Amino acid sequence: PGAAPADDGLYYAPQAHEAGCLDDLAELTNLNEDSLLSELRIRYARGSIYTFLSDILIAVNPYEPLPLYG
Secondary structure: OOOOOOOOOOOOOOOOOOOOOOOEHHHOOOOOHHHHHHHHHHHHHOOOOEEEEOOEEEEOOOOOOOOOOO
């Protein structure tokens, strides 16, 4: 098992979040294919088709008109 992080003032425990509520997936503590796809599915179901991953914009095509641009 790995050692606990040193209490040097540089370690910050990750903040808990509700699934699908992060606009920037780079904030995920454990970013892998499964967590990325899960977050995108949840956001898509809520109508959020745009998601950032650091400076990358991920756009999921909803295949239907959306009232995003007035």
